[in-house]
Amino acid sequence: YPFKKLMRVEVVDKTHLCRTRVALVEQVIGGRLRLVYEESQDGTDDFWCHMYSPLIHSIGWSRSIGHRFKRSGQCG
Numbered sequence: 001y002p003f004k005k006l007m008r009v010e011v012v013d014k015t016h017l018c019r020t021r022v023a024l025v026e027q028v029i030g031g032r033l034r035l036v037y038e039e040s041q042d043g044t045d046d047f048w049c050h051m052y053s054p055l056i057h058s059i060g061w062s063r064s065i066g067h068r069f070k071r072s073g074q075c076g
Contacts, residue, residue: 012055022039031051035049
């Protein structure tokens with residue numbers, strides 16, 4: 001699906017692969033997306049990901065497959 005700036009997506013947490021977090025698309029360059037976690041205080045918690053990455057999902061994906069969001073530091 002087409003990505004636009006400030007679009008919300010669900011993404012596998014880059015530091016805790018066992019959880020999913022909401023991120024905002026900050027920049028789109030070709031097929032590359034610069035994402036920042038929604039709860040990031042200063043916007044420095046950003047990273048790049050390809051738009052076809054299996055780590056990015058539309059909002060509601062976690063709920064639809066029964067996956068729960070995890071709080072910081074929790075796994076499993």
